[in-house]
Amino acid sequence: MKDTGNLNKEYRQVYQTMCEYLYTKNINKLIRKDILADILAIAEEGQLRGASPHETFGDYESFCDEVSKNAIAETKLETISLYLGAFLMLFSLSFLKELLFSLQTTLQLGYLLYDRADFCMYFTDFLMITLVMYIYQRYAFHLPKMRILIIIIGFIVIDGGMYLIAPYLLPAKMHIPLLFIGCICFICVIMLSLSYWLRHKHYQQFLNYKSTSGGENDVLQK
Amino acid sequence: MYDKTQLMRGSLEGCILKIIEKQTTYGYEILMGMKEAGWIDVSEGTLYPILLRLEKQHYIKAEKKASPLGPKRKYYQITEAGKMYLAEFYENWQILEHTMLVLFDDRKDT
Numbered sequence: 001m002k003d004t005g006n007l008n009k010e011y012r013q014v015y016q017t018m019c020e021y022l023y024t025k026n027i028n029k030l031i032r033k034d035i036l037a038d039i040l041a042i043a044e045e046g047q048l049r050g051a052s053p054h055e056t057f058g059d060y061e062s063f064c065d066e067v068s069k070n071a072i073a074e075t076k077l078e079t080i081s082l083y084l085g086a087f088l089m090l091f092s093l094s095f096l097k098e099l100l101f102s103l104q105t106t107l108q109l110g111y112l113l114y115d116r117a118d119f120c121m122y123f124t125d126f127l128m129i130t131l132v133m134y135i136y137q138r139y140a141f142h143l144p145k146m147r148i149l150i151i152i153i154g155f156i157v158i159d160g161g162m163y164l165i166a167p168y169l170l171p172a173k174m175h176i177p178l179l180f181i182g183c184i185c186f187i188c189v190i191m192l193s194l195s196y197w198l199r200h201k202h203y204q205q206f207l208n209y210k211s212t213s214g215g216e217n218d219v220l221q222k
Numbered sequence: 223m224y225d226k227t228q229l230m231r232g233s234l235e236g237c238i239l240k241i242i243e244k245q246t247t248y249g250y251e252i253l254m255g256m257k258e259a260g261w262i263d264v265s266e267g268t269l270y271p272i273l274l275r276l277e278k279q280h281y282i283k284a285e286k287k288a289s290p291l292g293p294k295r296k297y298y299q300i301t302e303a304g305k306m307y308l309a310e311f312y313e314n315w316q317i318l319e320h321t322m323l324v325l326f327d328d329r330k331d332t
Contacts, residue, residue, distance in 0.1 A: 006293070035274070041293040042266050045250060057267035066271035072278055206278075 004040065011043045014053040018064055020140040025068035026079070030203040035071055061141045072206060078198045085191030087126055092185045094122050095176065112176040119170065120162040127158045230263070236311040237261065238272055239304055242282055246299045248289075249273065273298060281307050 004012045019036055027035065046056030057063045098112055106112050132154035136147055241247065241255040249266050252273075256264050276282045281304030289295040300308070 038270065038296060041295065042249065042270060044293040045289075045295075046266065049250075056265060058265045059267075063267040063271070067274060070271045070275035070278060 006044050006047075007040075008047060011047050011053050014057070014060060015040060015043050017140045017144070018057075018060060020137040021061070021064050022068060024134050024138045025064070025071075026073045027068055027071045028074050028078075028202055029199055031072045031206070035067060039067075072202065075198065075202070078195055078202075081191045081198070082195040083130065085188055085195055086130075088184055088188035088191060090122050090126050092181075092188045094118060095181045095184065099181070106178070111178060112181060114174040114176045116166055116170045116172050116174065119174065120159075120166050124155075124159045124162050128155060132158070230261075233315070234261075234264070234268070235272055235276065236308065236315065238269065239276065239281060239300060239308045239311070242298050243300045243305065243308060246297050248295045248297050252298070276304070279307075280304075 004015055007015060018039060022032060022036065025032075042056060043053070046053070053060075095112060095114070098114060098118070099106055102113070128151075132151060135154070136150045139147055139150065237256060237259065238252060241252050247255075249269055253264060253266055253269055256269070273282065273284075277284055277298075280301055282298045282300055284296045284298050286294045287297050
C-alpha cells in the first residue's frame with residue numbers, strides 16, 4: 001500500500017479499503033502496484049479539488065470490480081506457483097528450524113522427527129494467511145466492523161479443526177527423510193522463482209509494448 | 223424506466239478515445255471534456271477502468287508527468303492502433319445512427 005499521508009481521513013479509509021479489496025482480485029501483482037498508485041493519485045487530486053470520495057470514484061466496489069476486469073490478469077501458472085511456493089516455503093523453514101535444533105540426532109537417525117503439533121500450527125498459519133485473509137479482504141466493503149469476526153471464527157474453525165482431525169490422520173511424531181526435506185526446499189525455490197519470473201515477464205512485455213508505441217493489436221491482449 | 227447504462231457502456235470508449243485523439247491529456251481533463259459534451263453522469267471512477275482497458279489493448283499509451291496540483295499525473299496519448307479502432311467505432315456509430323433514424327422517423331431507407 002502506497003504512502004497515504006496526503007489523504008484526509010475519509011479518502012484514506014476509502015483508499016485502504018480499495019487496496020484490501022483489490023488484493024483479492026486476480027491482477028498481475030506488478031500491474032496492481034501501478035493501479036494502486038494511479039488510484040492514490042486520483043484520490044489526491046479529487047481531494048485537492050474538494051470532491052468527496054463518492055463524487056470521485058462513484059460506487060467503490062463497482063469501481064474496483066471494473067478495474068480488476070480491465071487490468072492484466074495473473075495467469076493460472078503464476079497463481080499456482082506462488083501459492084505452492086509459499087506453502088512449501090512455510091514447511092521448508094519449519095523443517096530447517098527443527099533441523100538446526102536437532103542436527104546431531106537427525107544426522108544419526110537419517111530422518112527428522114517432526115511434531116504433529118508443529119505441522120498443525122504451520123498448516124493453520126498458511127490457511128489463515130491465504131483463505132481467511134482472502135475472505136476478510138473480499139468483504140472489505142461490507143460490514144467493516146464485523147470483519148474481525150471472520151478472523152476470529154476462521155482461526156477457531158481452522159485451528160480447532162486441525163487439532164481435532166490431525167490425530168486421526170497423522171502420527172504424533174512424523175519421520176521426515178532428509179531427502180524429502182531437500183526436495184521440498186528445492187521445489188519451493190523453483191516455484192517462487194517461476195512465479196517471480198512469470199510476473200516480471202508479463203509486466204515487462206506490457207511495458208515494452210508501451211514503449212514501442214503500438215502499431216497493431218497484439219497477442220498480449222487478454 | 224429505461225436504464226441507459228448499457229447504451230452508455232457501448233459509446234463511452236469511443237468518446238474517450240476521441241477526446242484523447244485531439245490532444246495528449248489526463249483523467250480529469252477527459253472528464254471535463256465528457257461533461258462539456260453532455261455526459262453528466264460520468265466520474266473519474268467511470269473513466270479509469272476504461273482507460274485501463276484501452277491501455278491494455280494498446281489503443282492508448284500512458285506516461286506519468288509532474289503536475290501543478292501535486293501528485294504526478296498520467297497523461298494519455300492515442301496510438302496508431304487506437305486511431306484505427308476509433309475510425310471503425312465511428313463508422314459503426316454512423317451505421318447505427320442511420321438505422322435508428324430510419325426506424326424512429328419512419329423514413330424510407332435511401
